[in-house]
Amino acid sequence: MLETSNNWLAACRVEDAVKNGGVCVKSGEDQIALFYFTRRNEWYATQNECPHRKQMALSRGIIGTTTDEPKVACPFHKKNFSLKTGECLTGDECAIKTYPVKIENGTVYIGTQPK
Amino acid sequence: MREIQIIVIGNGMVGYKFCEKLRSKSDKFNLIVFGEEPRRAYDRVHLSEYFNGKTADDLSLSTTDWYKEHNITLYLNRPITSISREEKLVFDAEGHSYRFDYLVFATGSAAFVPNIPGIEKEGVFVYRTIEDLDLISEYAKRATTASVIGGGLLGLEAAKAIIDLGIEQTSIIEFAPRLMPRQIDAAGSDMLKAKLAELGLQIYLNKNTTAIEGNTGITGLKFSDDSNLSTDMLVISAGIKPRDELAKACGIEVGPRGGIIVNEKMQTNDPAVFAIGECALYDGMIYGLIAPGYEMAEILASNLCEGNKEFHGFDMSTKLKLIGIDVASFGDHFIDEPDCRTIIFENKHKGTYKRINISNDGKYLLGGILVGDATAYNLLLQTANNKIVLPADPEELILGSRGADQESSSAGITGLPDTALICSCEGVSKGDICNSIGDGTCENIDDVKTCTKAGTGCGGCIPMIKDLVNYTLKAQGKYIKNVICEHFNYSRQELYDLIHIHNLKSYDEVLDTLGKDDGCEVCKPLVSSLLASLWNEMILKKGNDAAQDSNDRFLANIQKGGSYSVVPRVPGGEITPEKLIVIGEVAKKYNLYTKITGGQRIDMFGAHLNDLPIIWEELIAAGFESGHAYGKGLRTVKSCVGSTWCRFGLHDSVSFAIKIEERYRGIRAPHKFKSAVSGCIRECAEAQSKDFGIIATEKGWNLYVCGNGGSKPQHALLLAMDLDSATCIKYIDRFLMFYIRTADPLTRTATWLNKMEGGIDYLRNVIINDSLGMAGQWEMELESLVKSYKCEWKEAVENPAIRKRFSHFVNAPEEKDPTIEFVDMRGQKRTAEWKSV
Ligand code: SRM
Ligand SMILES: Cc1cc2nc3c(=O)[nH]c(=O)nc-3n(C[C@H](O)[C@H](O)[C@H](O)COP(=O)(O)OP(=O)(O)OC[C@H]3O[C@@H](n4cnc5c(N)ncnc54)[C@H](O)[C@@H]3O)c2cc1C
Ligand code: SF4
Ligand code: FES
Numbered sequence: 001m002l003e004t005s006n007n008w009l010a011a012c013r014v015e016d017a018v019k020n021g022g023v024c025v026k027s028g029e030d031q032i033a034l035f036y037f038t039r040r041n042e043w044y045a046t047q048n049e050c051p052h053r054k055q056m057a058l059s060r061g062i063i064g065t066t067t068d069e070p071k072v073a074c075p076f077h078k079k080n081f082s083l084k085t086g087e088c089l090t091g092d093e094c095a096i097k098t099y100p101v102k103i104e105n106g107t108v109y110i111g112t113q114p115k
Numbered sequence: 116m117r118e119i120q121i122i123v124i125g126n127g128m129v130g131y132k133f134c135e136k137l138r139s140k141s142d143k144f145n146l147i148v149f150g151e152e153p154r155r156a157y158d159r160v161h162l163s164e165y166f167n168g169k170t171a172d173d174l175s176l177s178t179t180d181w182y183k184e185h186n187i188t189l190y191l192n193r194p195i196t197s198i199s200r201e202e203k204l205v206f207d208a209e210g211h212s213y214r215f216d217y218l219v220f221a222t223g224s225a226a227f228v229p230n231i232p233g234i235e236k237e238g239v240f241v242y243r244t245i246e247d248l249d250l251i252s253e254y255a256k257r258a259t260t261a262s263v264i265g266g267g268l269l270g271l272e273a274a275k276a277i278i279d280l281g282i283e284q285t286s287i288i289e290f291a292p293r294l295m296p297r298q299i300d301a302a303g304s305d306m307l308k309a310k311l312a313e314l315g316l317q318i319y320l321n322k323n324t325t326a327i328e329g330n331t332g333i334t335g336l337k338f339s340d341d342s343n344l345s346t347d348m349l350v351i352s353a354g355i356k357p358r359d360e361l362a363k364a365c366g367i368e369v370g371p372r373g374g375i376i377v378n379e380k381m382q383t384n385d386p387a388v389f390a391i392g393e394c395a396l397y398d399g400m401i402y403g404l405i406a407p408g409y410e411m412a413e414i415l416a417s418n419l420c421e422g423n424k425e426f427h428g429f430d431m432s433t434k435l436k437l438i439g440i441d442v443a444s445f446g447d448h449f450i451d452e453p454d455c456r457t458i459i460f461e462n463k464h465k466g467t468y469k470r471i472n473i474s475n476d477g478k479y480l481l482g483g484i485l486v487g488d489a490t491a492y493n494l495l496l497q498t499a500n501n502k503i504v505l506p507a508d509p510e511e512l513i514l515g516s517r518g519a520d521q522e523s524s525s526a527g528i529t530g531l532p533d534t535a536l537i538c539s540c541e542g543v544s545k546g547d548i549c550n551s552i553g554d555g556t557c558e559n560i561d562d563v564k565t566c567t568k569a570g571t572g573c574g575g576c577i578p579m580i581k582d583l584v585n586y587t588l589k590a591q592g593k594y595i596k597n598v599i600c601e602h603f604n605y606s607r608q609e610l611y612d613l614i615h616i617h618n619l620k621s622y623d624e625v626l627d628t629l630g631k632d633d634g635c636e637v638c639k640p641l642v643s644s645l646l647a648s649l650w651n652e653m654i655l656k657k658g659n660d661a662a663q664d665s666n667d668r669f670l671a672n673i674q675k676g677g678s679y680s681v682v683p684r685v686p687g688g689e690i691t692p693e694k695l696i697v698i699g700e701v702a703k704k705y706n707l708y709t710k711i712t713g714g715q716r717i718d719m720f721g722a723h724l725n726d727l728p729i730i731w732e733e734l735i736a737a738g739f740e741s742g743h744a745y746g747k748g749l750r751t752v753k754s755c756v757g758s759t760w761c762r763f764g765l766h767d768s769v770s771f772a773i774k775i776e777e778r779y780r781g782i783r784a785p786h787k788f789k790s791a792v793s794g795c796i797r798e799c800a801e802a803q804s805k806d807f808g809i810i811a812t813e814k815g816w817n818l819y820v821c822g823n824g825g826s827k828p829q830h831a832l833l834l835a836m837d838l839d840s841a842t843c844i845k846y847i848d849r850f851l852m853f854y855i856r857t858a859d860p861l862t863r864t865a866t867w868l869n870k871m872e873g874g875i876d877y878l879r880n881v882i883i884n885d886s887l888g889m890a891g892q893w894e895m896e897l898e899s900l901v902k903s904y905k906c907e908w909k910e911a912v913e914n915p916a917i918r919k920r921f922s923h924f925v926n927a928p929e930e931k932d933p934t935i936e937f938v939d940m941r942g943q944k945r946t947a948e949w950k951s952v
């Protein structure tokens with residue numbers, strides 16, 4: 001794999017991630033939500049803070065799809081965000097940041113520069 | 116031949132409706148629209164929803180391309196500033212001119228701003244446009260107190276919106292001696308005032324504001340009685356002022372108190388110039404509501420297309436759309452005796468006031484006022500408007516039928532004539548709606564909204580449309596299916612049976628076998644709940660943790676800020692001193708806020724996710740178990756002290772409550788359910804407000820079912836009398852299984868019964884006479900749930916794989932979430948407010 005200029009943070013082992021759900025990763029002062037969408041064999045990372053009421057909660061949200069768009073629903077008031085683009089799919093909450101994820105030798109890495 | 120050109124000034128609700136109506140009838144006119152606001156016409160009626168998450172786009176009445184597709188030229192941000200009627204030209208601010216053959220004023224109105232000294236100060240707002248709301252919410256961030264001048268329909272709505280913005284200290288100032296002076300009478304106003312006070316609103320009546328104080332920004336109000344009120348911001352909602360300035364300047368006749376004078380064809384004194392909506396004055400009256408505005412748009416559009424319609428005034432019945440408080444008035448609501456007879460029903464305890472005015476011969480309903488409970492509004496309005504002859508006891512209309520024989524609201528609908536106007540905003544009749552379903556065009560309420568437009572105005576008629584849809588579908592013998600979401604094409608009830616038959620045990624198996632794609636936040640918790648109801652296995656096992664609702668996933672309620680609450684079960688509310696001490700010690704050790712709950716037990720708030728397992732370990736060691744305060748299952752069984760101590764007690768209600776609580780604990784259902792046992796008819800345990808409640812009698816127990824506290828309280832109904840303990844439990848078993856199997860998702864037992872055809876009599880027949888022949892199976896199923904009960908917190912702390920999930924950071928499991936903040940209050944902690952967004 002081609003190394004980009006991104007800083008890759010070794011977040012956890014694949015088996016530490018929650019299948020079809022999220023975990024929260026500490027990245028310096030920041031919190032990143034890491035999602036292992038096992039059904040689709042996809043990994044996503046977004047900011048952990050929900051922009052609606054600024055709750056550190058997205059990693060604890062339920063993930064799923066609407067018409068094939070992978071998304072996470074915030075556990076607080078069920079605002080939905082696209083895992084791909086970070087765009088809010090319900091109402092006008094601002095978009096969330098998304099980060100690149102890669103897997104090497106069973107370790108999950110998150111690029112700490114947002115996409 | 117040259118095309119006839121129509122110019123519309125104003126792209127508000129009525130201006131837009133006019134374009135829509137005109138285009139649906141003809142495309143022969145050239146149509147040009149000028150709007151002063153920066154955006155396309157939007158739903159002003161639902162403006163307040165802008166504060167609840169709706170965007171300007173959501174509120175917009177049309178799509179971006181709509182005007183283009185309909186060949187309409189729309190200029191936004193371009194007010195018309197003058198008109199030459201002789202040359203038939205209008206001019207914009209830059210001096211461009213546009214020719215018209217017909218000119219339509221749809222300029223609406225502006226907020227009326229009284230001339231109070233200091234009104235120009237910063238922090239004084241009106242409540243009319245999206246821009247106004249942007250300004251208000253921006254300013255509100257710096258404010259802790261707010262006031263609204265005007266206690267009418269709009270003022271109350273604005274005040275509620277400001278409270279929702281987080282300003283808890285909000286006051287309403289009204290000049291008149293009562294609230295909503297145009298809609299309700301003094302007694303209704305008193306009741307409303309009490310209700311608003313519960314929301315936290317301060318109400319000042321008979322107050323005449325004489326000055327707005329402060330240097331550059333407002334700091335307070337001064338009144339004519341020399342009193343003061345300090346406030347950080349002010350919203351003026353003192354009425355409306357028709358935008359007639361442009362018409363007046365070009366010599367169109369306007370009324371003495373404003374408004375462009377029109378005849379029944381919406382025509383002004385210049386036959387080529389028209390006015391519709393809130394700027395039009397018909398027969399001395401401005402109609403400040405959307406329905407008459409739409410009617411005017413229809414009349415004008417129709418007449419321009421060679422129709423022949425006339426406006427003859429309009430019904431001004433209204434319903435306030437404040438969340439949580441019902442207020443409505445309809446028909447002739449202020450008419451008094453001796454011109455009519457009034458029936459008044461007032462219940463201070465429940466906060467309801469209802470008044471109906473009936474004709475002196477007792478035959479017809481003329482009008483009325485409803486405060487606190489307006490469920491009957493639509494039906495009463497229909498009864499008055501359609502001159503339906505009243506029943507012998509018209510008081511039943513406002514008292515509602517009581518007792519066992521509850522008639523469902525759809526019963527009234529069948530009695531309406533086909534011509535009954537259901538949606539007055541869009542002028543859609545019962546016949547229109549039923550036909551759209553009858554001929555197969557529409558299958559559900561969304562279809563009906565799209566093709567008849569009913570329900571797309573103020574939305575007040577939606578409950579009635581729902582009933583009509585269901586009623587018509589049923590009449591056709593069609594089965595109404597509530598599918599769960601895009602991933603499962605089944606109702607909850609069907610899915611329950613299918614999961615059972617296929618013996619499925621995890622969400623993924625269910626999705627693979629019965630669903631499609633990847634699931635979502637709707638079907639995941641629902642399926643998880645079904646699995647729990649069916650098999651009663653530890654809910655976090657089999658990879659099912661991420662398919663649980665957040666509270667179930669961490670076996671605790673998530674709180675504002677991200678901490679959790681801990682609620683151990685205290686069966687029947689009975690607790691030993693030793694256990695009380697343990698709760699105290701644990702709460703102290705982990706710095707938890709403690710409170711006695713409304714369910715006779717103790718809640719400890721403010722636990723970090725990381726601390727949950729260790730807290731529970733200590734509680735379990737002392738003999739506690741999960742209280743399932745987070746789950747859709749049995750919450751509490753409250754008890755009164757009963758015959759062991761009370762001088763009136765007939766049986767040992769505490770022991771029976773503990774028995775009941777221990778029997779049904781841990782069982783998952785479509786929604787939470789609660790119970791209580793009282794030792795005598797004085798009912799200190801409030802059993803009649805529970806999903807099932809038990810009251811001791813001389814001979815045994817009376818069993819009540821389907822009560823509800825909460826947002827829409829409802830008394831439980833008597834299912835059976837004088838039961839012995841074993842029979843009582845048997846009936847509860849059957850009742851619970853029937854509920855678990857057949858209720859819609861997130862439906863409490865009360866709502867479930869309300870929707871059940873045949874009501875309590877049917878339910879009694881199923882439970883007691885076993886009319887479905889299911890009783891034996893249900894009893895067995897329930898018994899197996901009881902047998903498989905385990906405390907899920909015990910399992911969680913003992914299972915390392917599950918326990919590991921209770922940490923905030925996957926890469927720093929020892930560290931707690933550093934963003935959680937608490938502040939001090941009365942010697943305990945509480946969670947910090949939402950951070951401003
Ligand atoms: C803690 C408590 C308030 C208190 O300090 O006393 C409480 C707290 C909450 N209630 Fe309640 N209710 C509490 C007793 C009640 C009662 C009184 C009772 O049970 O006797 C009622 C009315 C009775 C009833 O349910 O019919 C009640 C009616 C509700 C409702 C409205 C239900 C309805 O059908 O209208 C909700 C909302 C819901 O469930 O959808 C609700 C929801 C909630 C939630 C779960 C809201 C939420 O999602 O965060 C609160 C969780 C707090 C927490 O994190 O622990 N709570 N709630 C009480 C806990 C009782 C217990 O020991 O478990
Ligand atoms: C907060 C709120 C809640 C309401 N709730 C209800 C309710 O529950 N039920 C109900 O029936 N009604 C309600 N109403 C009233 C309802 O919104 C109005 O009756 C309706 O909007 C009137 O429509 P209109 O087109 O006549 O006026 P408007 O919607 O005000 O549109 C007039 C438009 O013309 C523009 N304009 C004015 N002058 C010019 C000019 N010279 N050149 C170009 N453009 C110009 C204005 O900027 C405006 O955009 C509510 C109103 C508000 C503000
Ligand atoms: S309900 Fe009856 S037995 Fe129970 S405390 Fe009240 S009076 Fe006593
Ligand atoms: S905090 Fe996320 S939806 Fe409200």
